[in-house]
Amino acid sequence: MPVPQNLNIVPFVSVENMMDLVLATGVETFLKELAVYIEEDFRRWESFDKRPRVASHSPDGVIELMPTSDGRLYGFKYVNGHPKNTRTGRQTVTAFGVLSDVDSGYPVLLTEMTILTALRTAATSAVAAKYLAPRNARTMALIGNGAQSEFQALAFKALLGVEQLRLYDIDRAASERCARNLSPLGLQIAVCASAEEAVEGAEIITTATADKQNATILTDNMIGPGVHINAVGGDCPGKTELHRDILLRSDIFVEYPPQTRIEGEIQQLAPDHAVTELWQVISGELIGRREAQQITLFDSVGFATEDFSALRYVRDKLAASDHFEKLDLLADPDEPRDLFGMLLRRQALISAV
Amino acid sequence: MPVPQNLNIVPFVSVENMMDLVLATGVETFLKELAVYIEEDFRRWESFDKRPRVASHSPDGVIELMPTSDGRLYGFKYVNGHPKNTRTGRQTVTAFGVLSDVDSGYPVLLTEMTILTALRTAATSAVAAKYLAPRNARTMALIGNGAQSEFQALAFKALLGVEQLRLYDIDRAASERCARNLSPLGLQIAVCASAEEAVEGAEIITTATADKQNATILTDNMIGPGVHINAVGGDCPGKTELHRDILLRSDIFVEYPPQTRIEGEIQQLAPDHAVTELWQVISGELIGRREAQQITLFDSVGFATEDFSALRYVRDKLAASDHFEKLDLLADPDEPRDLFGMLLRRQALISAV
Known part of the structure; x- marks a missing residue:
């Protein structure tokens, strides 16, 4: 099997790139396309590994991790909720998320999710209303x-x-x-x-x-x-x-x-x-x-499944888009067991300069 | 209260910057300094919010989230364990982590943790041995x-x-x-x-x-x-x-x-x-x-507390180092409640170009 290249790289969607992706798609089109993924995942609900979010509460707010997996992909979101934040010019809710390949455990996407959460929450509400309103x-x-x-x-x-x-x-x-x-x-x-x-x-x-x-x-x-x-x-x-x-x-x-x-x-x-x-x-x-x-x-x-749907949707959108950066997130030594050797080679490289 | 600048930015330590930080410090010095943080946090064990890691198991491995908090800072690590990965040139274990401010829920550090985990695991072993060997x-x-x-x-x-x-x-x-x-x-x-x-x-x-x-x-x-x-x-x-x-x-x-x-x-x-x-x-x-x-x-x-110690140590090291990048991770509208307006202004900016 050929060794894949650039194993250290994880695609990263910054806030700016997320805005550009949403605008290039059109907000309403983005919401409609995202709703398809959300509905799809609700329909196969039983294939997900589900648990209540993992919350850390403090007097002024909460920080939460929301993981889920369908057995092929794994996703989680980090999200905070701090109503007092607006007093210091901060968002009440900010978030980012990661999508990973279950077979290798390697992340395949890191993305801002403050904007994406707002979109997925709205899309989920509209999906529910399609059936209930x-x-x-x-x-x-x-x-x-x-x-x-x-x-x-x-x-x-x-x-x-x-x-x-x-x-x-x-x-x-x-x-x-x-x-x-x-x-x-x-x-x-x-x-x-x-x-x-x-x-x-x-x-x-x-x-x-x-x-x-x-x-x-x-x-x-x-x-x-x-x-x-x-x-x-x-x-x-x-x-x-x-x-x-x-x-x-x-x-x-x-x-x-x-x-x-x-x-x-x-x-x-x-x-x-x-x-x-x-x-x-x-x-x-x-x-x-x-x-x-x-x-x-x-x-x-x-x-968590709604964030999973959103991560899956963004990952698919990136295939035909350049609205992402390449992040050097994962150590990738030439020989996998030789993590320390990677440090030594870096040292030799620095010394040679 | 003055509004802090660049609320969108989270310092990010890539694999390359982590290597450079470790090498600039010296591996043994890094391990000794890190051990001080680990010992410090074990000593105030009761001040931590603790739980077993949140694991998602699959036939070939596991993906885990390891959160903890001391009430002032919150940290978590994402880590996988996939022994078969070496067959495809990948690491058995890769990791990254985040440290956040509990008061605002805002991340203050995103860092690779494949190398950092290897260092903290070794430092923890040596700390234990100091008392047991x-x-x-x-x-x-x-x-x-x-x-x-x-x-x-x-x-x-x-x-x-x-x-x-x-x-x-x-x-x-x-x-x-x-x-x-x-x-x-x-x-x-x-x-x-x-x-x-x-x-x-x-x-x-x-x-x-x-x-x-x-x-x-x-x-x-x-x-x-x-x-x-x-x-x-x-x-x-x-x-x-x-x-x-x-x-x-x-x-x-x-x-x-x-x-x-x-x-x-x-x-x-x-x-x-x-x-x-x-x-x-x-x-x-x-x-x-x-x-x-x-x-x-x-x-x-x-x-998780050991990762917390490692995140805390790296955050402190960055104060006197340029081994990090600035990541545009958090949406930061001029007016916190006007997240959508941020999209509109971005659109106006793009249209004007």
Whole structure:
């Protein structure tokens, strides 16, 4: 077998290259293509090695590792969540990820995932809504207009045909920024003065707030029959967005129950409260929305397989792109067992200069 | 508070820069300085958030994530173990790691760790031997002469004053390579024809073989009284190096029992077999070697805190070094909540060119 060349090199997608890759593809096309990978992986859910994320909590936030594997590829994401970060000009959430070949254990991709996570979270929400939202929904309330908001809006536009957005944020400037960013992109936008106003006439309600606490962004009286709730912001212990009564009236769909029971809205419910796994709906085993009056709730917390799908998608995109650098990440001695000899040869090289 | 600049940048130590950093420091000095960090962190063992490594096993190997935190810094290592890799010119073990600031969740260092792991494993072995090996040991048998061997030899030379090495490997060429690499560095070396010959007169026996199976590198009759065994190679389920009878005669010291019981030599013993935690010896709570006739065994599997120490050491070294690159890893929008706006501004920039 010929020895492959440049075994030390791992392709690396920087933030700048990720932006250029997304822009060259087009944001909506990127979201649609990514959604195909996410759906594909949900459909073969049972082939994944799954576990709750590995979290390290501290007073101000959390650092998490999210690994998974389908037996051929292995992926993990590093992601932090620090709501106070914005005070020092930092992101609440930053992330990077790695995709590896299971046969050799060698990484095949290292990429920024702050932008990619925003895209995959939005694409996953839209994939879930395809199966759960009322048919032909055209109006979405979007409550919490932070870093995730435009991506959610564009994913629902691209995948479901949402045309009208009703924005609300406790910080009106955030809603105005979101409206300004999205207006040129073909969405009709209303900036609302309250969450109550935002949900008026909305068939889909997306919540994407960021406080690390139990909040009540939606109260029970705000939720009419037939609505689909896409709850994105409640995603760690002690951080929820919906009043418990809403959960009791909803059919609840989750990614991976052992993780969602810890992190999702359903941490407010009994540990055996019935939920449906999203993959069973996507694979056709179970039905998502059965009737027009039903309230459906996607209790999204983000799962490792979605990052895996995103890593897989980016890896495939790089095959026809130059939006990456080559990173000298892996020691590659001429003779594999001679790691120390590599140092000696480097020394000889330096001495010779 | 002034907003820090270049929040997108994470210092990155490539393989080449790691080699240059090690060479500029000197291998033995590097090992000694690193050992100080390792000892320091073992001494404050109780301040660490500890868990067994997060392993993903496949037929030919394993991919692992090893996170830990002391509440101020968070570190993790990605490491694979694939014994068959050498057939395709790849390393059995490759690794990279990240150190992060717990307060913000932002990474402060990304580094290759293939070379660094070899160094930290060797430094940890030597730290353990400082407390466990017979006083004034000068001769070490080194069985298994793969990528780890020279690092072990130099760590024991630098930290314990070992002068004589007795090498054995089933592949004699490996022993000869090891001898060739080490001879100029001030060690007296004998290449031996068998493990039995290698252990003759050795006060310390280091085993560092790589087969993923239960092997018997050392049998009971080879181990005389007073010896210190440094068992490095047995480090995953189904992979051991020592005959069980040796374990029954030894006082066994381990890093983190919940992990060692799964991965170490002691997987051959009852789950409640008495072992001593190395940190208790290093912190002075318990005594390591009590008497000359005692057989001590360091059942080393490698633990996350050692990688943490290594990451911390490298981060500190970089303060007075230019052996790193600046990686554009983290999205850093001008306004933290405006991640999408960053894409829009990038688009405007590209369009203007």
